[in-house]
Amino acid sequence: SYVLTQPPSVSVAPGQTARITCGGNNIGSKSVHWYQQKPGQAPVLVVYDDSDRPSGIPERFSGSNSGNTATLTISRVEAGDEADYYCQVWDSSSDHQKVVFGGGTKLTVL
């Protein structure tokens, strides 16, 4: 089945840019979605279809997807961005179509 690989952790200073990657075989051919999960809270969709933002999500959150890597970019990082981030795709390549999540990346704001 399809596997998504994320780095366990990313650290960034406030005001800098954080980049969280999501690797998968030819992931550029898929639509990638990103969720933010703060401690004790439910996940929140921050980017869908590679680079679109739901209403209410700051423009600081952006996404890209090409080749074997999708990237969530958070510009001008704030303390409130500290959270776990998960990428997700719809795997339609196998006999059984299903949702696949990456293992998650913990973003630490130094």
Place this chain on the structure above:
Amino acid sequence: QVQLQESGPGLVKPSETLSLTCTVSGGSISSYYWSWIRQPPGKGLEWIGYIYYSGSTNYNPSLKSRVTISVDTSKNQFSLKLSSVTAADTAVYYCARGLFFPAYYMDVWGKGTTVTVSS
């Protein structure tokens, strides 16, 4: 604004069936795909399956033999049953609204409910 609320027992005995319900408020259950997702303590997200408002389902192959998701459009609710539970099924269970645009994602989530499997 659509809101989702999970409900059900917080403690289930091993070998029994876990049953949860998700109530949709502020909008109709029609025209969307409604998912269940779980998260074991300290771990990542695992998709369990979804149901379309018409009743068609799609389950994660790893859980398919034990999962049943159903919908009650008259009550704006959908439900999860997971049979023969073990300690490995201990997790926070979330319900979520999903759509294909163009590929499946989930745009509204419930707050989650903790289920512990223990005797």
